[in-house]
Amino acid sequence: MSFLSLSKVSYTYPLEEKEAVHNLSFEFEKGKVYGILGANEAGKTTMCHIIRGFIPSFYKGKLEGDIRLKNKQLDEYKEGELASIIGYSFQNPFTQISGVKETVYEEIAYGMENLGFPRQEMIAKVEELIDLFKLADLQDKNPFELSGGQKQRVALASIVALNPEIIILDEPTSQLDPQSTEEIFSVIDLLKHQGKTVILVEHKVDLLAEYCDEIILMADGEIVLSGDVKSVLSNPEVLKHGGQLPQVTRFFLEAMAQEKLKKEKRLPLTLDEAYAKLREEVK
Numbered sequence: 212m213s214f215l216s217l218s219k220v221s222y223t224y225p226l227e228e229k230e231a232v233h234n235l236s237f238e239f240e241k242g243k244v245y246g247i248l249g250a251n252e253a254g255k256t257t258m259c260h261i262i263r264g265f266i267p268s269f270y271k272g273k274l275e276g277d278i279r280l281k282n283k284q285l286d287e288y289k290e291g292e293l294a295s296i297i298g299y300s301f302q303n304p305f306t307q308i309s310g311v312k313e314t315v316y317e318e319i320a321y322g323m324e325n326l327g328f329p330r331q332e333m334i335a336k337v338e339e340l341i342d343l344f345k346l347a348d349l350q351d352k353n354p355f356e357l358s359g360g361q362k363q364r365v366a367l368a369s370i371v372a373l374n375p376e377i378i379i380l381d382e383p384t385s386q387l388d389p390q391s392t393e394e395i396f397s398v399i400d401l402l403k404h405q406g407k408t409v410i411l412v413e414h415k416v417d418l419l420a421e422y423c424d425e426i427i428l429m430a431d432g433e434i435v436l437s438g439d440v441k442s443v444l445s446n447p448e449v450l451k452h453g454g455q456l457p458q459v460t461r462f463f464l465e466a467m468a469q470e471k472l473k474k475e476k477r478l479p480l481t482l483d484e485a486y487a488k489l490r491e492e493v494k
């Protein structure tokens with residue numbers, strides 16, 4: 212039995228006629244990082260909302276199909292139970308800030324406080340996360356004074372504080388500079404090594420190539436390609452469905468089309484893989 216699965220899941224928002232997602236079937240395994248790719252309005256956020264249970268608890272409408280988490284139907288979980296198993300970072304970090312705490316330090320502790328964590332445990336956890344998310348200089352600031360990227364880091368730290376098994380991140384780096392983006396991906400890698408399952412909606416395909424185990428490509432509300440990162444991100448079909456390929460992979464595809472490199476099925480996705488391939492070529 213799988214950890215988390217969707218089987219033939221379709222959903223239509225209230226007052227809409229067209230399904231926002233159609234016939235989604237996928238099995239998520241524990242401890243893997245999943246990258247969700249796709250053009251705007253492909254259905255990525257809707258699928259994440261279904262997995263988290265916001266659909267149908269918050270958004271009504273028509274939901275069909277079967278969603279199972281740890282051997283139970285998703286709708287058998289109480290909202291509080293789901294919230295503790297699945298952490299969710301929204302596309303806009305502004306909506307994630309509680310609005311009731313005056314410092315970043317208190318904001319990170321807020322969720323633990325609500326759940327009645329022992330004080331010493333809470334302090335130790337907040338300090339660990341301040342260090343991990345490089346928030347020491349910001350810890351006494353009001354969360355609302357922070358930039359978008361800083362808010363995103365605080366929001367993520369607040370989610371990780373509650374130790375969920377699954378973490379859904381909807382475009383967590385869209386407001387971040389390249390360095391902060393790399394930092395968020397290092398945290399994702401760390402979470403993976405702690406056994407967390409990460410579901411990540413992200414357009415930065417070069418980073419997905421480096422950090423994800425599996426990719427799900429969505430187009431027009433459907434899963435059109437899925438599988439291990441190497442098979443999906445070296446498949447030129449991705450481009451036909453409005454997705455992108457890593458820069459390195461595009462370079463190799465072009466060089467092969469112009470017969471500057473010999474044709475191969477397995478294309479490199481990262482610079483390290485490209486160097487290895489080029490070394491083979493010049494042998």
Ligand SMILES: Nc1ncnc2c1ncn2[C@@H]1O[C@H](COP(=O)(O)OP(=O)(O)OP(=O)(O)O)[C@@H](O)[C@H]1O
Nearest residue numbers: 224225227231249250251252253254255256257258
């Ligand atoms: N609250 C809503 N009410 C009605 N329709 C919605 C709502 N949210 C999304 N949709 C529609 O559902 C479809 C899928 O949208 P969704 O936001 O899931 O796509 P997405 O891939 O996450 O897009 P983006 O990358 O732009 O965030 C789109 O046709 C969109 O217009």
